[in-house]
Amino acid sequence: MSREAYLARVRDATQAGRAYRIEPRGEVTPTTGYVGGGDDLCARFAAEANAVGGTAVVVRSFDEARAELAKVLRARRAESAFVWRHDVLDRLGLAGLLAELSVAALDPGALAKMPRDTRRATILTADIGITSADYGIAETGTLAMFARPEQPRLASLAPPCHVAILERRQILPDLFDLFAALDEAGTTAGAPHKVPSNLTFITGPSKTGDIELQLTTGVHGPGDWRVIVVDG
Amino acid sequence: MKLAYLQHEHHEFRDAAADAMADAQLQGVLGRLADTLGVRNREAWEDFADSAATRERARRIKDATLADLDKHLETLERSVTRLGGRVHWCDDGAAAREAILGILRQCGAKKIVKSKSMTTEEIHLNPALVEAGIETVETDFGEYIIQVAGHRPSHIVGPALHLNAKQVAEVLSPVAGETLSSDREELTRFARRALRSKFAEADAGITGVNFAVAETGTIVLVSNEGNARFTTALPRVHIAIMGMEKVIPRLADLPVFLKVLARGATGQKLSVYTSLITGPRRMGELDGPEEFHLVILDNGRSRILGGPLRESLFCIRCGACLNACPIYRNVGGHAYGGTYSGPIGAVLTPLYDGLSQNHHLPHASSLCGACQAACPVKIQIPEMLIRLREQLHHEPRALGRVERWAYGIWARAMRSPRLYRAGTWLATRTLGRLKRSTRWLTKLPGGLGGWTRTRDFPAPAERRFRDWWSAGAGDWGLGAGEGASPASKEPFDHA
Numbered sequence: 001m002s003r004e005a006y007l008a009r010v011r012d013a014t015q016a017g018r019a020y021r022i023e024p025r026g027e028v029t030p031t032t033g034y035v036g037g038g039d040d041l042c043a044r045f046a047a048e049a050n051a052v053g054g055t056a057v058v059v060r061s062f063d064e065a066r067a068e069l070a071k072v073l074r075a076r077r078a079e080s081a082f083v084w085r086h087d088v089l090d091r092l093g094l095a096g097l098l099a100e101l102s103v104a105a106l107d108p109g110a111l112a113k114m115p116r117d118t119r120r121a122t123i124l125t126a127d128i129g130i131t132s133a134d135y136g137i138a139e140t141g142t143l144a145m146f147a148r149p150e151q152p153r154l155a156s157l158a159p160p161c162h163v164a165i166l167e168r169r170q171i172l173p174d175l176f177d178l179f180a181a182l183d184e185a186g187t188t189a190g191a192p193h194k195v196p197s198n199l200t201f202i203t204g205p206s207k208t209g210d211i212e213l214q215l216t217t218g219v220h221g222p223g224d225w226r227v228i229v230v231d232g
Numbered sequence: 233m234k235l236a237y238l239q240h241e242h243h244e245f246r247d248a249a250a251d252a253m254a255d256a257q258l259q260g261v262l263g264r265l266a267d268t269l270g271v272r273n274r275e276a277w278e279d280f281a282d283s284a285a286t287r288e289r290a291r292r293i294k295d296a297t298l299a300d301l302d303k304h305l306e307t308l309e310r311s312v313t314r315l316g317g318r319v320h321w322c323d324d325g326a327a328a329r330e331a332i333l334g335i336l337r338q339c340g341a342k343k344i345v346k347s348k349s350m351t352t353e354e355i356h357l358n359p360a361l362v363e364a365g366i367e368t369v370e371t372d373f374g375e376y377i378i379q380v381a382g383h384r385p386s387h388i389v390g391p392a393l394h395l396n397a398k399q400v401a402e403v404l405s406p407v408a409g410e411t412l413s414s415d416r417e418e419l420t421r422f423a424r425r426a427l428r429s430k431f432a433e434a435d436a437g438i439t440g441v442n443f444a445v446a447e448t449g450t451i452v453l454v455s456n457e458g459n460a461r462f463t464t465a466l467p468r469v470h471i472a473i474m475g476m477e478k479v480i481p482r483l484a485d486l487p488v489f490l491k492v493l494a495r496g497a498t499g500q501k502l503s504v505y506t507s508l509i510t511g512p513r514r515m516g517e518l519d520g521p522e523e524f525h526l527v528i529l530d531n532g533r534s535r536i537l538g539g540p541l542r543e544s545l546f547c548i549r550c551g552a553c554l555n556a557c558p559i560y561r562n563v564g565g566h567a568y569g570g571t572y573s574g575p576i577g578a579v580l581t582p583l584y585d586g587l588s589q590n591h592h593l594p595h596a597s598s599l600c601g602a603c604q605a606a607c608p609v610k611i612q613i614p615e616m617l618i619r620l621r622e623q624l625h626h627e628p629r630a631l632g633r634v635e636r637w638a639y640g641i642w643a644r645a646m647r648s649p650r651l652y653r654a655g656t657w658l659a660t661r662t663l664g665r666l667k668r669s670t671r672w673l674t675k676l677p678g679g680l681g682g683w684t685r686t687r688d689f690p691a692p693a694e695r696r697f698r699d700w701w702s703a704g705a706g707d708w709g710l711g712a713g714e715g716a717s718p719a720s721k722e723p724f725d726h727a
Contacts, residue, residue, distance in 0.1 A: 006321040009534045010476065011302040016538030022295045026288050033286035033488050052500070108518055119518070120432055120466070140501045149516035153465045157458055175487040175502070183484060195448050195483070197520055198464075199508040201490075206458045207504050208420065210374035210390060211397050212261065213268045216420045219373050220427065221458030221505070 037138025037173035042231040045171055048141030049227050052204035053217060056141065056227040062092050065165055065228045069094075072226060073101055073128065076161055080104040082126035085150040088165055088230075089132055103128075108150050129159040129222065135178055136171040136229070140203055143227065144178055147198035156202060161224035168231045175201075233258055237566045238383045238394070245592035248567040261396055262564050269390075269555040272499025273606055280495060290492050291609045293485050294546040298537060304446040304479045305528065311449025315511025317524035324531045325355035332357065332438070332471055333364055335525050339469050341366060341435035345427075347453070347460035348372035349440025350388060350549055351473050351529060354571045354584075357438070369430045371459035373423050380407055386565030388551035388572065389497050394564055427459070437463035437521070441474035442548070443489055444526070446481050448510055451526065454493060456504040464509055470521035472509075476528050477537075477545040489548065496550035496608035532584045541616050544579050546609045553603035553613060559596050568593065575603035575613045582620055588627045594620035634679060659692040 037044045042058045049056035059065050069092070073081070081103050083094060098105045106126055111119050131151070133143040143164050147153050156162050172178055185194055206221030217223040233255045237248045252258055277283045297304055309319045320335075322328035336344065344366055346352065358379070361368040370379040374392035378385060381403045385391030392400065397414040405412045408422055439460055443452040451472050453460040464470050480486065486508075494500040513520030537545060554560045554574030565573035570581030570590070578593040587594075594617045597603075603613040625639065645651040663673065672688035675681065683689055 002323065002327075003321045006323060006530060007302055007306065009530070010305060010537070013534040013538035014299065014301045017301075017542045018299055020540055020542045021299060022291065022543065024288070024292060026285055028285055028289045028292060032289045033282050033491055035281070048501075052504075111518055112516075123519075124428060124432060142502055147513075147517060147520065149518065152518040153461065154519050157461050157465065175490065179484050179487050195450060195508070195510040197510055197512070197514045197517060199510075200461065201502060201506040202504065203500075203502045204504045207456045208373045209268075209456075209498070210372070210377065210392050211395075211400055211416045211419060213264055213390065213393065214416055216416045219420050219424055219457045219459075220371070220462060 031176075034174050034176050035139045037171070041136075041138040041171040041173060042168050042229045044138040045136050045141055045166075046227070046229055048139070049204070049225075050141070052141055053207070053215075054141065054204050054225040054227060056229060058229045058231050060230075060232040062230060065092055065230050066097055068228050069130070069163060069165070070097060070101060072161070072163055073097075073103055076128060076224075078103050078127040078161075080106055080122075080126045080128075082106045082123060082129045082152075082155045082159055084131040084152070084155055085109065086132040088167055088170075089130065092165055094130060108152055111152075112149075123154050123158050126159045127161070129155040129157070129162040131155050131162070131164050133164050133166055133170065135181070136166045136227070137173075137175055137178060137201075138171050139174045141227075142175070142201050142203040145200045145202065146196040147200075148196065153198050153200065156200070157221045160218065160222055161226070162202075162222040163226045163228065165228045165230065168229070171229070233394075233564075233566060237569075238381075238386075241384070241571070242569040243589045245567055245569055245590075245596060248569065249563040249596070252563045252567045257396060257399075258394055258564055259562075261394060262561055265393070265555055265561050269498065269551075270561075273496060273552050273555055274499075276495035276499040276501075277606075280491075283495075286488060287492055287608055287610050290488050291546060293480060293488065294609055297479065297481055298477070298542060298545060300481075301476065301479070301537065304481055305476060307446040307481075308444055308449060308479050308526075308528075311445075311447065312511070312524070312526050313449075315449050315524070317449065317511050317526060320525060320527045322527055322529050322531075325529075328355045328473060328527050328529050328531070329357055329360045331527055332473070333360065335469070335471055336361075336364075336366060336436060339436065339523065341469065343367040343369075343430075343434050344436045344438055345369050345371050345430050345434040345463050345467065346375075346438045347440070347455065347463040348375050348391070349438070349473060350385070350571060351440050351475055352438065353385060354475075354531065355473075355529065357473075369427070369434075371427050371430065371463060372455070373420065373457060373459075376423060376427065377403055380404060384566065384571075386573065387554055388549050388574070390551070394566065431462045431466045434463075434467040436469035436471060437467040438471045438473070439463055441472050441478050441526075442493065443486060444474055444479045445483050445486065445508075446479050448483055450483065450508050450510045452486065452490075453507045453509065454490070454497075454503045454505070456498070456500075458505055461505055461507055464507065464521060465519045468521060469523040469525070470509075470512070471525045471527065473527040473529060476530055476533055477547075492608035493548055493550055496548070496552035496606070536583055540619060541579065541583060543611055544576070544583060544616060546611050547576055547580070548609060550608055552606040552608060553611075556602040556606035558598060558600065558602065563596075568596070575617075576611070579613060579616045579620065587620065587623060591624055591627075594618075594624060653698070656692070656696050656698070660694060660696055663689075663692050 046056035134146045135144040205217045205225035208219040320331040377392040386394040401412045401414040442454045494503045512524040560574040572580045582590040599614045676684045
């Protein structure tokens with residue numbers, strides 16, 4: 001069987017290759033590469049998210065956040081919203097807001113009941129995606145999204161505009177902190193199910209530099225990427 | 233540039249390079265590389281306080297991983313299998329193509345979407361899929377453009393870098409069924425529309441792998457456009473293909489690599505989208521594939537793993553060395569002839585495709601070291617190129633007869649003080665006389681003229697060092713009577 005021959009070949013080469021290991025230079029510690037997020041994680045998160053071409057605002061309350069979101073929905077004349085079911089969105093009162101503005105809410109519950117083809121077509125034509133995130137990362141202005149039945153992957157990808165609502169307590173200083181949190185959750189060898197089927201980091205609107213190295217946004221994912229940070 | 237070079241792999245670096253240098257449009261595009269990606273990459277290292285140490289850290293993880301590669305690969309297989317995925321071990325390109333076609337046949341796939349993968353370029357997957365009657369669509373914007381144009385990628389991360397906006401419009405207009413303008417926004421909007429329907433219709437998605445985490449069976453995909461996310465969210469089957477060196481042991485190793493990869497590739501702190509995919513979709517989830525296959529490719533890697541150029545397997549395919557390289561910035565990617573171009577391509581192509589037929593590539597470098605300085609894992613590319621040049625000398629077929637003969641004489645002379653003495657005597661009396669006002673000879677006579685066609689030759693001094701020395705200069709002509717200090721009697725002491 002070719003698997004055995006393959007691995008035997010790799011085993012021999014691995015052994016032989018040890019004669020050519022590199023010489024370490026300089027000192028390296030488990031925190032090498034850690035940057036952190038400074039004193040004010042919300043402000044740093046927003047500054048970084050804006051720097052990468054997003055639109056991030058920090059607000060004091062869920063009321064303010066709702067008003068911000070309403071502005072975006074009106075400005076984009078959204079008729080349908082692909083939304084997550086999430087604790088933060090419940091506290092925001094998302095369902096009420098969408099009803100008030102007559103925006104059709106496509107939530108995972110409703111979508112799950114549709115036949116596969118209808119669901120696909122519906123998802124791909126939604127005007128806006130509204131989510132929270134599992135974590136924000138202040139150092140880079142990044143959202144970390146874990147896929148679950150109530151939090152589908154495509155809500156942050158398919159619509160031309162994605163808005164995420166994030167609370168201060170969700171923001172970590174650095175990418176390293178997120179992996180430390182995963183580690184605490186028990187993602188050691190032999191327990192791959194402890195990691196979500198899909199964990200996506202999002203840092204900015206969809207971008208391409210494929211024509212003449214010039215930046216163009218919105219090529220596949222949202223060109224309009226917004227984060228509302230609730231600091232209160 | 234000759235169309236054949238854009239379309240097919242070749243072994244004609246010198247002709248293709250000359251062609252590229254004479255192509256005004258290509259020179260225009262390449263001219264921007266240094267000021268855009270090149271600068272951004274350099275600034276990213278400068279702005280990152282821990283840059284040198286973090287790259288060293290990434291480098292050590294790669295080294296340690298390769299020192300136990302067999303174990304990590306087996307762990308990876310175990311993790312993927314436990315999640316319900318399937319691992320396919322493939323010795324070479326033919327085996328990998330066969331495995332992928334087998335999976336597609338089994339699930340009855342007629343249409344597939346792909347996100348950018350250099351490994352699928354390496355195994356020439358697309359022609360095999362098309363031949364099997366499977367509609368194959370590249371979804372990275374740059375890859376899509378060159379797929380329609382029928383070109384090979386010219387850069388590891390910017391495959392369509394060799395085309396300007398006007399040319400892109402010419403390429404895409406027939407597909408659009410209308411005349412597209414050369415406005416970037418308009419072209420991008422067209423691609424978004426055209427590719428959406430492809431994602432929706434595809435039966436399977438094929439991707440590469442940036443990193444594969446052994447302990448969790450997680451494969452990591454990095455992109456800025458989001459096409460890799462669509463490719464792995466909508467189709468029912470996901471096939472990922474990786475070179476076996478892409479494995480890393482632990483999830484905790486990943487942030488180190490994500491930080492250096494994005495900086496190396498585009499000067500970003502993080503790329504826009506990084507997806508960690510751990511097996512097929514789980515119970516109740518609305519999107520994601522139902523089937524997951526991981527193809528682990530050898531294709532010559534195990535041969536390199538056991539040898540002195542093992543370090544080439546550290547490469548994380550970011551393209552930073554291309555942007556930094558004065559040669560690449562003049563000749564572009566297609567001149568190199570192989571799947572991978574630039575400095576790292578000049579190492580990888582001879583290693584994988586054969587040294588003697590790619591004998592120009594190790595010489596396609598001034599050894600300035602810009603590649604190593606830009607590399608996120610600090611691969612010692614110049615040293616590897618020198619080693620390849622040395623190996624070339626032992627492959628007689630790769631050298632011309634005159635060259636072999638000249639180097640043979642040189643080697644003999646350098647080993648014998650008597651011959652060396654005779655040689656330098658001869659040089660000062662022949663070439664030394666050719667010297668005009670400068671220390672460089674711009675034209676050598678006769679058969680030696682090949683050397684000065686593209687570079688100058690250092691002129692021998694009019695007087696040999698040994699003659700000068702024995703004529704009394706050995707006293708250094710220092711202040712009369714004082715004599716030199718003992719340390720400075722060493723003629724090669726630069727202090």
